Amino acid sequence: MARQSLQLELAERPTGAIVPGRTFRQRRVAAPTEADLQDGQVLLECLYVSFDPAMRGWLDDRRSYVPPVQIGEVMRAATISRVLASRSARIRAGDIVTVPMGIREVGIASEDQVEPAPPALLSAGGKMTDLLGVFGLTGMTAYFGMLKIGEPKPGETVVVSAAAGATGSVAAQIAKIAGARVVGTAGSDEKCRWLTEELGLDVALNYKDPDFKAKFKQATPKFIDVFFDNVGGEQLDMALGRANAFSRFVMCGGISQYNAESKSGPRNFNSIISQRIKMQGFIVFDFAKEYSTARAQIAKWLGEGKLKRRETIIKGGVAASDEAFKQLFQGGNIGKLLVEVKNPDEVSRL
Numbered sequence: 001m002a003r004q005s006l007q008l009e010l011a012e013r014p015t016g017a018i019v020p021g022r023t024f025r026q027r028r029v030a031a032p033t034e035a036d037l038q039d040g041q042v043l044l045e046c047l048y049v050s051f052d053p054a055m056r057g058w059l060d061d062r063r064s065y066v067p068p069v070q071i072g073e074v075m076r077a078a079t080i081s082r083v084l085a086s087r088s089a090r091i092r093a094g095d096i097v098t099v100p101m102g103i104r105e106v107g108i109a110s111e112d113q114v115e116p117a118p119p120a121l122l123s124a125g126g127k128m129t130d131l132l133g134v135f136g137l138t139g140m141t142a143y144f145g146m147l148k149i150g151e152p153k154p155g156e157t158v159v160v161s162a163a164a165g166a167t168g169s170v171a172a173q174i175a176k177i178a179g180a181r182v183v184g185t186a187g188s189d190e191k192c193r194w195l196t197e198e199l200g201l202d203v204a205l206n207y208k209d210p211d212f213k214a215k216f217k218q219a220t221p222k223f224i225d226v227f228f229d230n231v232g233g234e235q236l237d238m239a240l241g242r243a244n245a246f247s248r249f250v251m252c253g254g255i256s257q258y259n260a261e262s263k264s265g266p267r268n269f270n271s272i273i274s275q276r277i278k279m280q281g282f283i284v285f286d287f288a289k290e291y292s293t294a295r296a297q298i299a300k301w302l303g304e305g306k307l308k309r310r311e312t313i314i315k316g317g318v319a320a321s322d323e324a325f326k327q328l329f330q331g332g333n334i335g336k337l338l339v340e341v342k343n344p345d346e347v348s349r350l
């Protein structure tokens with residue numbers, strides 16, 4: 001029988017959170033084959049899919065930094081995939097690549113969408129899944145957001161929200177490497193213990209603790225010089241209230257608002273003026289030309305043991321997508337969240 005490919009298609013735009021079994025439809029289609037390839041294209045099988053909070057934003061039909069996913073389209077996602085067949089001079093069958101192939105088991109991509117795994121990174125203490133983690137977009141976001149926008153100085157106080165996530169955990173450690181005193185916030189005591197005991201943050205606070213507000217104030221006695229925000233909402237407001245003069249607010253994400261049907265903005269807005277805060281949003285793609293520099297530095301820090309990373313891998317393939325979205329928005333992950341679509345050690349067939 002011809003090979004089938006399971007894919008996740010957008011069925012209906014959510015108004016709030018993604019609704020399991022309703023927002024997306026899973027459909028089995030005939031898998032493309034080598035015979036379908038045109039010059040410059042490659043046939044791929046997916047090994048891992050990256051689950052990113054930004055995916056929720058791509059479901060809304062509004063102007064953004066990328067066009068929305070259309071109803072009926074395969075859900076956009078970054079993947080680690082293996083090349084099954086190639087009509088590209090640059091990419092060979094058997095290569096492991098990163099490619100925004102969407103949530104599907106087998107697909108075709110043009111060679112300019114495909115990035116071969118740099119062997120130097122993997123040999124420098126990296127592993128395959130790092131291609132979507134520390135060496136992928138979340139690692140790049142942490143690196144450029146913290147160093148180019150946050151610019152932490154030795155002795156300054158840096159606060160990172162969603163600090164046990166893929167981006168936050170790397171951003172917080174980079175601030176430590178820069179010599180700052182680092183406070184992280186996260187949604188469980190287990191995550192907070194990981195941040196202080198394993199990653200070396202100075203303080204980690206569980207934002208679900210009833211005394212969170214008081215503890216946030218205690219943890220920032222000299223106020224905040226850099227706030228790396230992944231969450232927005234209430235935590236952004238609290239950080240504005242504790243901002244130092246001339247502090248930098250790195251506006252990386254606002255996950256607390258992504259599913260909210262009515263978005264709430266900060267009340268402490270006037271602090272931006274009184275404390276002369278520089279607040280800057282960014283999209284990681286702005287730094288694409290510098291990724292290789294960042295990856296080399298991150299590989300060095302990994303090798304020296306200065307930077308640690310963790311990942312949460314959900315098994316179950318494309319069918320586990322609803323579960324992965326649920327975990328992402330309910331804090332089920334520590335570090336980078338991935339779904340394993342195929343065990344890389346399993347034999348492939350065309």
Ligand SMILES: NC(=O)c1ccc[n+]([C@@H]2O[C@H](COP(=O)([O-])OP(=O)(O)OC[C@H]3O[C@@H](n4cnc5c(N)ncnc54)[C@H](OP(=O)(O)O)[C@@H]3O)[C@@H](O)[C@H]2O)c1
Pocket residue numbers: 051052053054137138141162163164165166167168185186187188191230231251252253254255256257282283284285327328329330331332333334335336337
């Ligand atoms: N600007 C860019 O180019 C760029 C690129 C990549 C990512 N980002 C942003 O960076 C942020 C982190 O992304 P990531 O991929 O690294 O994801 P992640 O932090 O690994 O996972 C998301 C985490 O957010 C926390 N969270 C979920 N809902 C929350 C809520 N209502 N309030 C507070 N925390 C909540 C959860 O942890 P807890 O248990 O701590 O709640 C969850 O584990 C996101 O806002 C994302 O959009 C921006």
